[in-house]
Amino acid sequence: MRGRPNLYTSYSSESRLFPTRTQQVAIGIAFLLLLLMPFDLPVIDQIPLIRFLGDNSWLRVVNRMLIFCIAALGLNILSGLGGQVSLGHAFFMGVGAYTAVLVGGPGSANLWGWGLPIWIWLPASGVVAAVVGILVAPAAVRVRGLYLAITTLGLVFIGLHLSRVFPEIAGPGSLGRKWPKLELRLWKEENPILDFSRDGHWFWFDISDNQKTYYFLLALLTVFALWAANLARTRTGRALAAIRDQDVAAEIMGVPETKYKTIAFAISSCYAGVAGALLASISGQMPPEAWDLILSVEFVAILLIGGMGRVSGALAGTFFVVLSPRFVEEIIEWMTKQAEGDGAFSGLWDSIISLGSGDFGIVSISETALGYPIPYSALDEIIYGALIVIFMLFEPLGLYGIWINVRNYWKGWPFSY
Amino acid sequence: MTEIPMLLATSGFDTFVQTLFKALALGSLYSMLALGFVLIFKATQTVNFSHGALALAGTWFLSMLFIDWDIPGRFIPGPSWLHWGIALLLAMTVTALFGLIIERLTIRPMIGEPIFSMAVITLGLEVIIRVIADDAVRLTPRALGIPWGSDTFSLGGALVAWSYVAAVVMAALVFFAVWRFLRTRTGVAMQATAFDQEAALAQGINVGMIFAIAWAAGSALAAAAGIFASMSPWAAAGVASREGAFFAFRALPAVIVGGLDSVVGALAGGMLIGFVEIFAGQYLSSYANILGFGYQQVIPYVVMLIALLIKPYGLFGTEEVRRV
Known part of the structure; x- marks a missing residue:
């Protein structure tokens, strides 16, 4: 049976994460390239139109892209896998970001913040966004198609207003408040164990802040991408695909529609929340208006340009x-x-x-x-x-x-x- | 458009009359915008997210025609309000032509494709038109040369702006025109197309032509709504950049509450949202420190969420029959 890539003799071999040898090799090479990317490589920095690869300013864009990847994967679970098109992704990113700043940001007289370390605020941003997703789901599950898109669009505007109601969380001015940096601390001690936001020295190499951030984000993205890819093979993934393809038929076959749509909303919001927290963290300071409709549209565009599902x-x-x-x-x-x-x-x-x-x-x-x-x-x-x-x-x-x-x-x- | 200044009134009843007029005017604006959405949805089964950008473009066309080029004024004599009226019609026509071009290039090839692809195309168009119009308007608001400016008249003790009356009259004209149109041969053809495109095609209806008419009419309505929303109490009497494009998104709750495919729904939804927004803005303003500054602008969305929980297809929308 060897050498026949499309011949599957069992269900389990067909539903593997990377079924063919070609895919395994391609993933390996892609990952190797990604590991090498943040460095100024000798030949590439001479080629005219791509010589900026490895630049600091370029890496900043790439880091932003890695975060957007996480958020796009989240929307892909909801829209690509579950068929529920949402224009409210920016709202959930905002929820994650403001959870992060509330849990991890510095507090003062008129700003709330508990200053906890990253291993608390990053998961918290995902969990809180997921909970908000579950709270929103009962309204969103009742409507479908364009009605759903417009309903979730309403979320973005309600979110923007909430940021004005709570200046203690969102910050008073139009500049927004400062987010906690990507630093690993055990608790609130002075010097972080791992600091992704300052130049440093790893093993035998000098490494810049952007390169460190890149590796941190790449590791996170790998985890989230594997989770997303695996989800499609599970019971939840199959249920969502059934709902996407024909919701009435799915329900008749015994797939509880409301339950799985709620799960999809929760997981998708969790991705969005983590991505929002990371995006705000590497940006340093963001106004509430950054989480607006244009950001939501960007993710829908990303999915459509890349290919849904x-x-x-x-x-x-x-x-x-x-x-x-x-x-x-x-x-x-x-x-x-x-x-x-x-x-x-x-x-x-x-x-x-x-x-x-x-x-x-x-x-x-x-x-x-x-x-x-x-x-x-x-x-x-x-x-x-x-x-x-x-x-x-x-x-x-x-x-x-x-x-x-x-x-x-x-x-x-x-x-x- | 962000701040609606409160006119001073002496008694409680006068305040009520003023609020009523203001609510009628805002309701008319929302209804006009909603009508544009509904017309395009009826023909093409898609929500036109570029409606606000078209409104912004239409307002900019009026400013270019009337202020920069002095278009009807340099050819024909007459009072300036007549010139302004002609310029308004011209701006609506230009926007309609613009809508026709857009429809021919980007919407017509998508007949038969999933409706969400079409909706996303209009989102892309929204970005393009808004950025170009925004860039053309530049930072300072452009003048529109509105004949009645920011004049008001008093009704008992209440001060009413002329632009409120103008918005209501314009909306009434527009709704009458659309109502008449839907009873003509072409209008019936449009309703048939909305019901089933293939069946309409088989009956000999030129579906492409119906698409074109709907887009032209929708764009003209967008221009009208945009222009009447750029008048003195709503905006600083000129083309506001960006804000103008986002104004239309605030009319989306009106469309959803009324039902995406109902002309009556557009009127009812627009009026409902306008009344709730203005009356809440007037009579809940003492709670502003709890509700937050500018709370009246999110009330449409809250109303929309509640309405959807009760009636998922809006008050007058056709319930979708799903087959397996």
């Missing part, structure tokens, strides 16, 4: 959505350099980039100027919106659909048509 889809979608603005920035920087120089195509690039006031071009290199030459901070958002539209129009299965097409082409070669 798959762990790999959620991860690929996050890579694409969170990292593409940085690539756009790099490309524009490169075009600006070309336009200023006198290479063969400098005229072409000059017609796209507006170098100063009065210069013809679509994109302005200034970040603050508003108006017609589009500042590239706005360009990022426009490209992001356009990506959603284009993917939905031309590849509804997302990146996963593209991958299926490519794979089938090579599988069927030379008879691929």
Whole structure:
């Protein structure tokens, strides 16, 4: 039976986490690459468009992406596996973040905070968000489809208002309050055992704060990704898939709909809560308005661009959505350099980039100027919106659909048509 | 739009009259927005999340036409209120054309695809239109040149802003027009399309045309609602950036409470939400330190959650029959 990857002779061999040898090897290589990624590698830092890999500013974006991966995996359980599309993910992230700052943040006269260590505040943020998810579920389970999307959208606005009602938790000003850093302490002692937010020295290497944070987040993401992948193989996962595919039929076959939808809400909110706490922690300071509708939409976009219902889809979608603005920035920087120089195509690039006031071009290199030459901070958002539209129009299965097409082409070669 | 200034009134009854007018006006605005959502939902079975962005774009078109280019004024003589009325119609037309283009490029190819894909496309459009319009409006609010400005008249002891009356009149006109339209041949065709696209197609109805009409009408309604929501008591009498786009999200509870596919529901839901928001804002303001500053803005969502618990498809919405 060896060497026939798609021939399964038992149910258990088909439902393994990584059923084929190819997948095992691919996962191994991907993991090795991920371990090497935070370093300035000798060859890569010479290649023009990707030479920034390993930079500190780049790593900050990558760390953000890892956190978004965790949140996207959570939404994937609810929307991809359970078929319940929610626009309230940002609300649950906010719940997690404010739990973290309440449990782990420093307290003062007009700010609440108990200053407990990370091994309490990080799990607490997940648990509290899950409990809030369970509380919301009775209302959300009754509605379906677009009604559900709009109901959960209401949660985001209610959450924003709650942050105004409790300035003791959310902080008084528009800047927001300071979150606890990623530091491992046993209790409230002065010096942390492990400090992810300062440069340091591990074994024989000097290691920067961002690299440390990267490894911490990567470890967390691995745990959460394995949990999410495993969930699809369990009784809960199968029940959710049945509800997604045909809820009435599932209920007739004895799958309790309300119970499993509530479980899906709880698990998804737990992921969101942990991700929210981490995001706020590495950002340091965040206003309540950061947890708004746009963030929720971003996660729906991530799932649709990556491909609904798959762990790999959620991860690929996050890579694409969170990292593409940085690539756009790099490309524009490169075009600006070309336009200023006198290479063969400098005229072409000059017609796209507006170098100063009065210069013809679509994109302005200034970040603050508003108006017609589009500042590239706005360009990022426009490209992001356009990506959603284009993917939905031309590849509804997302990146996963593209991958299926490519794979089938090579599988069927030379008879691929 | 964030702050609704309280007009001073002397007696309790005058306060009530003022609040009533204000509630009627806000209810009309919500109803107009809700009607746009409902028209597009009826034809295409999808919620148009880019409605607020279209409203913002429509308001910006009016400002460009009337203030920057002086469009009807440079061609025809007449009083300025007439020019403004023509500019308003022009802005609605331009927005309708804009809606047509959007529909042709992004919605028409999605016929037969899952409705959620279409809803997400409109979310993507929302981002694009809002960012571009936001960028075009720039930081300072643009003037709209509204003829009655922030004038008020007194009714007994109560002060009523003219823009309240204008919003109510506009909403009445719009609802009358839509009500008439739904009884024409095309309107009936639209209702048939809403019921079953394939069956309508088999009966010889041009479903693509129905989509186009719904989007054009929905966009024009969005523009009208956006313009009338940018008047003096609601906003600083000009195109507010970003806030304007989010205003439409506050009308979503109205649509849900009324039912996504009901014109009567849009009117009832919009009025209900408008009344609850304004009356709660007026008569619960002494509890503001418990409820939190700006509590009246979340009341629509709370009403929506309660309404959904009682009636999952809204007050007038058609209950979905699910088959296995």
